Each structure stands twice: as structure tokens, then as C-alpha cells.
Amino acid sequence: MVEAPAEPALQVVRGEPEALLSEAEARRVDFVWSAVMVGVLGLVFALLSVFGGVAIPVLLALATAYVLNPVVTGLERRGVDRTWGTSAVFVACTLVTAGGVLYLVPVFRDEATKLPEFFVRASSQVVPQVESLLGRPLPDLLRQRMTELGGRASELLQSAGPTAARLVASFAGNTARFVATLLGLLVVPVLAFFFLQDYPRLVELVRGLVPRRAERLVSQRFAEVDDVLSAFVRGQVTVGAILSVLYSTGLGFARIDMAIVIGFIAGFGNMVPYLGTGVGVVLALLGVMLSWQGAWQLAVVVGTFVVGQMAEGFIITPRVVGDKVGLSSMAVIIAILAFGELFGFTGILLAVPTTAILKVVLRVVVERYQKTSVYTGEKPTP
Template identity: 25%
Template sequence: MNEREGRKKNSWFWRWFLNNQVVTALLIVLLILLILIAFTKVSYLFEPIWQFIGVVSLPIVLAGIFYYLLNPAVDFLEKKGLKRVYGIILLFLIVVGLIVWGVVVIVPKIQEQSMSFANNFPDYMNTVDEKAREILRDPIFAQFQTQIENYSDKLMATLTDFIQNFSKSTISSVGKIVSAVANVVVAIMTFPFILFFLLKDGRRLAPYMVRILPNRWRKPTLTVIDEMNEQVSSYIRGQLTVALAVAILFIIGFSIIGLDYAVTLGIVAGVLNMIPYLGSFLAMIPAIFLGIVAGPVMLIKVIVVFVIEQTIEGRVVSPLVLGSQLSIHPVTILLVLLTSGKLFGLLGVVFGIPIYAAGKVLLTHLFDWYKRESRYYYDEEEANEDIPPES
């Protein structure tokens, strides 16, 4: 019997298939894919679950964002001797006061400037068109005038078709718009309650969740959850703080140079700044457009404001607030933004980076576990011994 087992273990089938970790891993992947295919065949059974997730996801996301913003303040007040519940109520009152102030002061200003921009937009387009034609009359551009006019006509036709199609789709999907507005209203009404209990009992949530795991998995799982929570919280707090600073800088800068719609442009810049690397440049498009309309002097002033804002943000604000907490290469961030934006649209662009940061923590710990358990990795000293010396 022992000889038979020895011959079996020395056979090529045993070495290359039965006792091969790569083959085992591939079989596990194959089984997972087969399970996913089986789930797709009975996906209708999970439709109520997806509808439930769609309803509760927005208030949970809003509560999570405000939790990361307010939790440090609640912890600070608790350390100063104020009971946690009283600290939460105090912060809720402050936030409600800020919201009321914004609705009374900021929202009417934004509405006024937006309506003014919409009413003056045809005149702005005519001004830009006239200035473009003046440039084309220059002898330098005369040879390209026909091609540029053709491209301009095609662009205007494309924009017209887009506006018409958008209007038709908007009218035809009034029911979807009403449903989306209802979901937003429900989310706004329910997320404060979720936020309250998150701030009150959030510290006990992770230890409670890992109680269903085996004892030897609980501590590593808590470590992973804590690191993921730290990455996401640092990113969200940092990005919102930088966005607020960017909005203030642009509002001050545009107000100083006398650019129209300074408040609205600054707030739009702050919101778009939550898109890393691309937000500020996107926010400058309407400002440059208005600078072209106002004349070359105003255009130069807008560019100067942009350069000053980028310098302050890049040299002062971002290093102080964000630092290098995520340790993600800029090229990786751009790739994540492009991929998540293509797959999930605006939500993917906004939440792609924190999800990637959390996933990176999880994959790093899984890879470390695999290195400890696998025979394919060993100590660095042993690895150096296997490398032949240089001749």
C-alpha cells in the first residue's frame, strides 16, 4: 500500500494537477464563475433585494459622509467631558443652523446668478462667435477659415441635436425623475436618524459584526476594517475640506477681479474639486468662457486667479489637509477615475478613489496572508541566496 501511494505521489498527474497550488487556485476561480453564472439564471429572485439596496443606499451613503465629517468633533467634545449624545445634538443644531443660513443667503444668490447667466447665454454666444470671426479674418488663419467654419457648424448642429434629444428624453422620463426626487426626499428625511445612531454607536459596529467569524479571524478582520475606515475617512474629510477651501479661494479671487457670477462659479469649482486632478480644470471652463466674453483683460485676470488658486491649493492646502495619506500614484488615480467614470458615471468618479483605497487595503492583507501560507514565497535572505553573484 505504501509503495502504491509513493508511486501515486511521484506521478506526473499528482505533481502537476492534484498537488499544484496554481491548478487549485484556477479550480476555485472556475467554481466561483460557475456560481455567478448560476446566480444570473435566477437573478429575478434577487430583484427585491436590489430594490431594497437601491432605496437604502443613498441615506446610508449620506450618513456615512456626515459621520466621517462629524465624528472627530464628537470625539473631541466627549474628551472635553460632554456626553456623547449631547455632543451629537449640539453638532446637529450647528449643522441645521448652517443649512438654514445657506438656504436663506447662498441659495437665492446662486439662483439669481444662474437665471441671469441663462438669460444672457444667447448674447454671450453671439459675442464669442463675433470674436471668433474676427480672429478668423486674420491672414494667419485665412487658409484654415473654411475648415474651422465647417467644424463650427458641425459642433453647433451636434449641440442642437443633443439639446433636442435631452429635452425629449427628459419629457418622456418624467416618471423616473419624479421617482428619483422622491428617493432623494426620503433619503434626506431618513439619513439624520441613521447618522445619529452611527455617531452614537459606530465604534461598536465593527466588533459586533466580526462576532459571526471564527475566533482566529476576528483580530485580522478588525485590523483590515480599521485600516479601510482610516483610509476612507481621511480621504472624505480631506477632499471636503479642500473643496471648501477651493470654493472660498475662487469666490474671493473672482470677486476681486470683478467677474460676473463669482459666488456660483466658486461653489461649482468647490464641488468639482472633489474629482481629483480634473475638477479644477473643469471648473475653469465657464470662468474662461466669461473671461472671453468680457474681453482679453478679464481673460488674463481669470487665468491669473486660476494660477494663484492652484499654487495655494497645491503648495499649502492639499499638503496640510491631505498629505500623502492614500499613497496612490497620480497615474493610478487617473486610471481609476477613467475606469470608474466609464462604468458608473458621476458616482464612479466621486466614489472611485475611496473604494479603490479600501480595496487596496483588503487586497494587501490578502496577499500578505497568501505569502505566509504559500510555499511560493519565503524570506528575503533565502531569496537573495538563490540569486547568483555578479561576475
């Protein structure tokens, strides 16, 4: 007989979460919760700065468990044992990843071999194309700089392979660092499996530390954070994948060189507002100039990006992401620049999720402040 699956931990509590608390108690709970969330984020970045070799694999494993938990929980609700459900999800992810790698690696390798020739052709053919469109010659200085830029880019790309090989050899020569990195990468799936298997117990452990009277309100706050994180992590990745396929298909139909690479840059680059689309449009127009076969190519490229942006704005994002993240484009750009400056590449990866969590914390603090006598001007009730 199959046991009924346990209720998901830290579920959203229906009804008013503050029913058991006075306003002063609820305000104190929210302020303490906000301080704990900010402290946890600070601790995460401190651990990444000091113990990156250990902290990064653990965080990657936790992130993997968080992303896959809804799938395993859905299987559990249908009567599948959580261990078997976790195993099935990991086997499916492994097969999908292996298939994607086996297909995409040769494709990207073939596309990468075209890059040096692409830049050489760009430096020699784009200027005449631009001059023919303008009907006048460009300044000699600009023509010279374009030629030098194309040559240097080609030389850089041709030397990128040997340089990368030397870096890998140098890194591998430091045996301790190489072994630590390799073990860190190998341990991520193992940790993720056990985190995913014990996810309800881990969350229940945290929930058990919350004072009983404050449990409903704290559960509600964590549910709000979960909405923000799930909207970003699952939503943005899904949007990026859909846009990448759409752009790659459209550019491939237009017979543009490196259509798949440009499509992936434009699709997943959409996580940074305007940047991914802007770079994708520039690269696609450059590809049109280098493989000009008629005005139909330009129409297909323009149509591809117009359809992609309209689908992203009116269909994909509203249905997949919704309004849960609620961060403006300017806030996302500033967050990426600031966290990237402070914490490097890791900061860039964590910038938007961290900012989204801080947005929830700030909203809670502001809501509580607006209910105080300092804001309303009313005398506090005894």
C-alpha cells in the same frame, strides 16, 4: 459627577499587532480579512442595485455618522455626554446648512438666469475676439457651428426649467415612488443621529465578533482603512471647499460673469484630477472674452488658477489630506470611469473610496504573499 468617556472603539493598538500570532496565523487572518472586505464592498453594490431605495438612505446615514464621529468623540473626551454632544453637532450642522442654502440658492438662481444670455453672447462675441487675436478670419463653417451651438445651448437652458417641472410633476404623480423617496430623504437625518449616538457600540459589536488572538491585527487593518477613508472624505471635501472659495473670490475680483458657479465647478471638480480645473479654466477664459475690460482681467484669472493650484499642491493637500489615500491621478480617473459605467451615478460617488479600500486590501495581500515560501523560495519552517 461626569463619567469618564469610553475609549474610542477599534483604536489603533500600539506595539506590534502580530505579537501573539505566528506568521501562518497572521497570514490566514489577513487573507480572511481581505476576503471579508471585498465581500462587504460587493454586498454594498448589490444592495444598491437591488434595494437602492432602502440602501441609499442607510448608507448616507452611516456616512454622515462616520464623518461627524470625530467631532462628537472629541466632545465626549471633554466630558460632554454623547447624546448631548450628538444633539449639539446636529443643531450646528442644521444651522450651517440652512444658512448656506439661504445664501447660495438665491446666488445660484441669479447666476442660472444669466446662462442663456451667456451662451448667446459667447456664440456672437467669442469668434470676433478669437479672430482679432489671430489676426485672420476663421472658416465660415466654424463660425456657423459656433452660432448654432450658442443658440441651441440657450434654447436648451431656457427649456430646462419647464422640463424639470414636468419631470417633478410626473415623478410626484407616481405616489408610491414619491412617498418612498420623500421618506428616504426624511429618514436620513434620523438614522444618522442614532448611528452617531450609538457609533461606539456598533463598532464594539463588530469588534466583539473578531477572534481574540486576531483582535490586534484586525484592529490595525481597520485603522489603516479608516486612515484612507478619512483622508478622502474629510480631506477632499475640505480641499474642494477651500479651492471653491479661492477661485470664486479671484474670478469675482476679475469681474467675470458667473464667478461663483465657475469657482464651485473648478473647486469641487478638483476631486476628479484635471477635469475640474480644466473646465474651470475654459469657462473663466470664456468669461474674460465676454466681459473684456483689459489685460488685467486675464492676468487676474491666470493668477487665480496658478495660485490655487500651487496652494492645493504645496499647502492644502499636504496639510489636509496628506499621503494616506495614495492613489495616482490615472487610477482615480480609471476608477471613476469604470464604476460609473457599472453602477451609474452612485458608482461615481463611491469609486474613489472603494478603490482606496481595495488598495489597502491589495497591499496587505501582496505583503503576505511576499512572506510566503512560494515568493522567497525558502523552505517553510515546521
